[in-house]
Amino acid sequence: MNDTISAIATPHGRGGIGIIRLSGPQAASIALKLCQRDKPFTPRFAHFHHWYDDQGETIDHGLTIYFAGSNAYTGEDTVELQAHGSPMLLKALFERTLMLGCRAAEPGEFTRRAVEHGKIDLSQAEAVVACIDAATLRAAKQAQKQLDGTFGRRISQYMDDLTSVVAHVEACLDFPEDEVPELFYGQLRQRVESELITPIQQQLNSKLGERLFEGATVAIIGEPNVGKSSLLNALSGRDRAIVTDIAGTTRDTLEVDFEVHGIPIRLTDTAGLRQTDDIVEQEGVRRAKQTAETADLVIFIADASRPETWTPETHFENLHIHLKVMNKVDKTKTLDAKDFLPISIKQNQGLETLIEVMATQLGDTDLTDESALVTSSRHRAALEVSLAHIVAGLDMLGREEMIDLTAMEWRRAWSTLGEILGIGDVEFILDKVFSEFCIGK
Missing domain, CATH: 1.20.120.430 (tRNA modification GTPase MnmE domain 2)
Known part of the structure; x- marks a missing residue:
């Protein structure tokens, strides 16, 4: 806590601006030496300066901003050097601050000092990372x-x-x-x-709060040719999965990322569930079951025109199916399938309702106080x-x-x-x- 620390505060790479941050009791005096300036800095005022090396040659030039004590993010004297975003110039400027008495900051040390000086509490410090x-x-x-x-x-x-x-x-x-x-x-x-x-x-x-940051996994399961790959494409808005009338087209899990009501989703298309002698397809079915058992949300999809596809119990004994979807309802005039959400991917029917139900299943409710x-x-x-x-x-x-x-x-x-x-x-x-x-x- 008695050390004055320094670090490059902007991401590595080239950019218009790069920032060096100093914090600690000697931050202002070190910055004055770097600028070869005698007059103290005016707090919260942007000073234009050249910054010099130990030979008196210019390293770079830009803005120097001084934040005094309790008015600074860390709760102690802080200086920010806004330089050009050249990795080599930033490295040279950073190394110069070390020569003048700074110590290289450890990961998260600026925010840790903010906590230790009472500027923020620990939950707010964690929110800094969450924002990023x-x-x-x-x-x-x-x-x-x-x-x-x-x-x-x-x-x-x-x-x-x-x-x-x-x-x-x-x-x-x-x-x-x-x-x-x-x-x-x-x-x-x-x-x-x-x-x-x-x-x-x-x-x-x-669990909505955690899922907003950690995301959720959603598995689409069902027998061949019921519309699993079509549903993945429709929900994600991309032609990610191959769709054909040939059973067994999907033989492995296929993942795509998108979001539902701000919740990051990893949607997984799986191989069609059926008995087969094909060794590759057998492995695909095994992976489909494994994916379903570990997913946060399982969508079972069936074909309205094929009642034999309506029973997930044929393939699973104890799996909890969160959502049952009946696809291709446009192909039948009468439908007696309780507990199924009717949709037609081809006709774009029921997909908005499906998304709303998915959001609810993942914990998105009408909370009046999300704080x-x-x-x-x-x-x-x-x-x-x-x-x-x-x-x-x-x-x-x-x-x-x-x-x-x-x-x-x-x-x-x-x-x-x-x-x-x-x-x-x-x-x-x-x-x-x-x-x-x-x-x-």
């Missing part, structure tokens, strides 16, 4: 919400609620059980259930552990011999939630007890 890696616009917008602190504020509210209920429980430790009315415990239970258990459970029930979305497995694990502690404490609430254990479980829940934000201090709860209660009362 977002594969769809919706994912990027969700990352921005987390970066703005909306998710962190929700977690902070849970922690505040836990602090308050623990304070109430701690106050009961000094009183015999018969002096604490049951109504008090009833109100506390209701508060814990409504303010903590229910909203946390609602967050955990949705509550869980976007990483780390956050999910912490919320699950915290919820378990909250429920365990609630089960013991009201029993005199268990009241201290109730407080302990809820303190553990608080600490676990704090891990999401990168904080944790049990002493804070004790401070809250003395600030809100007169223990002698």
Whole structure:
């Protein structure tokens, strides 16, 4: 933390602009030496300078911008050098900052310093990476919400609620059980259930947040010539799979990437499911079954004019089929196929409905508050552990011999939630007890 660090902040390669970032107590003085300037920089003002090597020769020229202390991204003095985007010039400029006293920054060290100086919490730091890696616009917008602190504020509210209920429980430790009315415990239970258990459970029930960033796999399965390859082409908008009337055309899995309501999808076309003596096709069928067993969403497609293709149980015993689709409904006047979504790929009928159903199956619902979305497995694990502690404490609430254990479980829940934000201090709860209660009362 006492080092001044430096790094090239723009991607490797040629471009119009390349940026060198310095952060630390000596950032300004090192930049002044680099510019051969005596007068201090004006904070948040773009200074035009030449930057010089140890021989006094110009390395490059551009803009030098100084951010002072707490007004900087990292929470400490920061300087950005906006140079030409030449890899060789940037390398020379970077190496010059090292000669003047900088240390090469480690991966993520600028953002880590922002966390350590209290500029952002840990969930916001993770959102920085999410913004960069977002594969769809919706994912990027969700990352921005987390970066703005909306998710962190929700977690902070849970922690505040836990602090308050623990304070109430701690106050009961000094009183015999018969002096604490049951109504008090009833109100506390209701508060814990409504303010903590229910909203946390609602967050955990949705996997939309994670799927926006991690994506989802969708497998199309069915017998030969029912329209699997045609469906892949229609959904992706590309002529990716070969479509013929010859059974067994697709002998291997074929993947294509696209998105449904902002959710990145890897759609897989599989070999037709049937008994065959062809060794290559047998391997294709095996891979089709393997793909279906590991997919997040399985679409079984059948041919409306061929009832023998309507039963996935012929090929699978325990596979969960998420969505059943009946293709070629334009070829029959009467159709009695329950639980199937009717479509005609050839006539472009029902595909929009299919996409909507897919989105729903993947967790896209009419959420009124997407700031509550869980976007990483780390956050999910912490919320699950915290919820378990909250429920365990609630089960013991009201029993005199268990009241201290109730407080302990809820303190553990608080600490676990704090891990999401990168904080944790049990002493804070004790401070809250003395600030809100007169223990002698």
